[in-house]
Amino acid sequence: MATAAHHHDEHPTGISRWLFSTNHKDIGTxxxxxxxxxxxxxGVMALVIRSELxxxxxxxxNPHFFNQMTTMHALVMIFGAVMPAFVGxxxxxxxxxxxxxxxxxxxxxxxxxxxxxxxxALLLSTLFLQGAGGAPATGWTMYPPLSxxxxxxxxxxxxxxxxxxxxxxxxAINVIATILNMRAPGMTxxxxxxxxxxxxxxxxxxxxxxPVLAGAVTMVLTDRHFGTSFFxxxxxxxxxxxxxxxxxxxxxxxxxxxxxxxxxISQVIPTFARKPLFGYHSMVYATASIAFLSTVVWAxxxxxxxMPLAGELFFMYATxxxxxxxxxxxxxxxxxxxxxxxxxxxxxxxxxxxVFLFTIGGLSxxxxxxxxxxxxxxxxxxxxxxxxxxxxxxxxxxxxxGAYYWLPKWTGHMYNEKLGKWHxxxxxxxxxxxxxxxxxxxxxxxxxxxxxxxxQFTDFNQWATIGAFIFGFSQLLFAYLVIQTIRGGKKAxxxxxxxxxxxxxxxxxxxPYHSFTTAPVVK
Amino acid sequence: MNRSDxxxxxxxxxxxxGAVALFFYIAAIVRFW
Numbered sequence: 001m002a003t004a005a006h007h008h009d010e011h012p013t014g015i016s017r018w019l020f021s022t023n024h025k026d027i028g029t030x031x032x033x034x035x036x037x038x039x040x041x042x043g044v045m046a047l048v049i050r051s052e053l054x055x056x057x058x059x060x061x062n063p064h065f066f067n068q069m070t071t072m073h074a075l076v077m078i079f080g081a082v083m084p085a086f087v088g089x090x091x092x093x094x095x096x097x098x099x100x101x102x103x104x105x106x107x108x109x110x111x112x113x114x115x116x117x118x119x120x121a122l123l124l125s126t127l128f129l130q131g132a133g134g135a136p137a138t139g140w141t142m143y144p145p146l147s148x149x150x151x152x153x154x155x156x157x158x159x160x161x162x163x164x165x166x167x168x169x170x171x172a173i174n175v176i177a178t179i180l181n182m183r184a185p186g187m188t189x190x191x192x193x194x195x196x197x198x199x200x201x202x203x204x205x206x207x208x209x210x211p212v213l214a215g216a217v218t219m220v221l222t223d224r225h226f227g228t229s230f231f232x233x234x235x236x237x238x239x240x241x242x243x244x245x246x247x248x249x250x251x252x253x254x255x256x257x258x259x260x261x262x263x264x265i266s267q268v269i270p271t272f273a274r275k276p277l278f279g280y281h282s283m284v285y286a287t288a289s290i291a292f293l294s295t296v297v298w299a300x301x302x303x304x305x306x307m308p309l310a311g312e313l314f315f316m317y318a319t320x321x322x323x324x325x326x327x328x329x330x331x332x333x334x335x336x337x338x339x340x341x342x343x344x345x346x347x348x349x350x351x352x353x354x355v356f357l358f359t360i361g362g363l364s365x366x367x368x369x370x371x372x373x374x375x376x377x378x379x380x381x382x383x384x385x386x387x388x389x390x391x392x393x394x395x396x397x398x399x400x401x402g403a404y405y406w407l408p409k410w411t412g413h414m415y416n417e418k419l420g421k422w423h424x425x426x427x428x429x430x431x432x433x434x435x436x437x438x439x440x441x442x443x444x445x446x447x448x449x450x451x452x453x454x455x456q457f458t459d460f461n462q463w464a465t466i467g468a469f470i471f472g473f474s475q476l477l478f479a480y481l482v483i484q485t486i487r488g489g490k491k492a493x494x495x496x497x498x499x500x501x502x503x504x505x506x507x508x509x510x511x512p513y514h515s516f517t518t519a520p521v522v523k
Numbered sequence: 524m525n526r527s528d529x530x531x532x533x534x535x536x537x538x539x540x541g542a543v544a545l546f547f548y549i550a551a552i553v554r555f556w
Binding site: 169177181182210211212214215219 | 532533540544545546550
């Protein structure tokens with residue numbers, strides 16, 4: 001034992017290393033690989049949707065299967081790809097950034113991860129139950145009465161959502177306990193890197209939001225099987241109540257998927273502009289303000305249900321208010337780049353793309369926040385365009401920025417810069433070609449979640465489908481690049497990037513299996 | 524902060540946060556506000 005303790009890289013080998021791991025780096029790797037796998041699974045579903053929509057009429061799916069695809073695409077991408085990617089980045093980076101030896105609750109960390117493959121096996125298994133109604137076809141929002149009428153797929157989806165919720169809540173508890181109790185001596189809260197700040201605030205949002213989703217789907221389950229009538233109008237229930245409870249979760253969820261992205265961008269831009277982040281304190285306060293506001297705007301998702309005018313006005317103005325702290329952030333990122341000694345390696349390209357494209361999503365968000373105008377936009381492709389700009393050209397692009405930024409640190413090898421740039425440009429062309437025409441389709445009145453459309457929408461749909469295939473297949477380049485970087489390549493030194501600042505860059509690349517066993521002192 | 528103090532604070536933090544999560548779950552269903 002005594003000799004083993006002196007070996008920094010002592011760890012179990014084979015399958016038990018991964019199954020029983022309590023190491024934040026291994027669990028981070030598991031999360032990231034799982035997320036990449038789910039990104040491809042959800043991506044295939046997106047391509048089924050886009051293939052069907054290449055032409056008007058019904059080609060390759062029937063309407064029920066099309067609805068299963070839209071539902072599953074959303075559930076897989078939100079809970080399987082984007083959220084686990086951020087948790088993976090948090091697992092890898094938070095202890096390194098705050099100078100902790102590991103996460104605060106390593107066994108809980110193992111459990112948080114290993115719940116996920118089972119949750120998604122359960123969810124995806126519904127696709128093989130086509131004789132019993134197949135996968136849930138309710139939309140990811142699972143609105144009753146549809147979700148009360150659906151087949152066994154809805155029940156299995158509810159169970160898997162409970163599992164995902166438990167995983168997320170345990171993960172959030174771990175993040176908060178780590179950041180509050182395990183920072184290196186001298187690292188006060190207001191000296192923490194922005195990524196740690198955004199994750200701390202995100203973890204509180206998770207803790208608030210995920211149990212509410214669990215409560216909502218529990219009530220759907222009891223309505224379906226145990227004779228309650230929470231949402232069933234026939235028994236005195238109210239379907240609109242579900243929408244309120246769901247979006248009380250759903251809107252913070254949106255910010256759960258974007259705040260860590262803000263954190264990544266706030267790490268990447270200063271590195272490649274070779275300047276400290278402009279307005280660090282205002283960034284922290286802006287993040288906290290966004291998180292607070294995200295809890296009081298939920299009903300902007302349901303302007304058309306017939307709320308009182310005062311409700312419409314409150315939710316409209318509260319939503320618009322979010323543009324203020326978000327604008328502070330955009331301003332700070334641009335000010336950080338202003339007169340910086342900028343270079344444009346792949347992480348920086350993705351970060352700059354994020355600032356541009358997320359802003360487009362933010363501005364269309366401001367449009368749909370206008371209650372009277374939303375009566376026109378609601379349930380059209382304009383909304384689909386809006387949230388894909390926020391989630392794909394926003395969150396996913398930020399995840400790529402973070403992955404390229406930290407990949408040399410994790411693997412000890414530089415990735416292939418030329419291939420990274422190819423991936424970047426193909427992704428940019430693909431994703432914008434996919435999602436930008438959807439704005440026009442929505443404004444012209446094309447409804448979402450419908451497998452057929454009027455002839456006048458054909459051209460823009462064909463552009464979107466071509467873009468989706470370019471976007472989808474160019475992700476294979478990323479998978480190849482990651483494998484290539486893990487297997488070898490030019491050695492990365494500890495600092496990796498000339499302008500990188502922070503504790504993680506004081507460790508060798510790759511960092512030892514057990515890092516910061518004696519806490520560093522931060523001045 | 525020594526190791527055992529740190530352990531104690533971690534456990535207390537985790538228990539409080541777990542209680543908060545449970546509160547929101549129950550609150551969403553029983554709606555006692």
